[in-house]
Amino acid sequence: MASKYFEYKGYTGSLDFDIEDKILYGKIEFINDLVNYEGTTLEELEAEFRLAVDDYLETCAEIGKAPEKTMSGTFNVRVGADLHKKAAKAALKESKSINDIVKTALTYYLEKDSKEFHLHIHKEEKVGANRNVQEREIPRWASDMNNIVAESTINWRH
16 A cells, blocks of 8 residues: 655654645644645655654754654543443453553554454353353454454453
């Protein structure tokens, strides 16, 4: 798949065009400052993006400002009340935080096609007086995952 953005020194640059002015332009993404660049060819635009990143870092050093990291690692997700409740119940049931569940789902979504994803599914076995064993069903979201290697399965007996 063709890339629609530039990467350099951990920064991402957008790529857009103006048909009337016949120019390509972009900006450094994911920072609060506005840093633009433009060119007439893709090669020129990429070179201008790299110069813009270098200039941004140099300017930050000159004025004593720490360059912004491209991401903080924290964001809010609006999922609706029903999905929020389901996630909270699943987290409680699995003794995890909602954050852990979201991280697992997001990691799977982003890495499912690019590399092997390791999933640990804990099977719960209930053994009663009559020695009947019941296994908890594997979650629906985990049952159709492709390219998964489960490193270990832990069986819990109650």
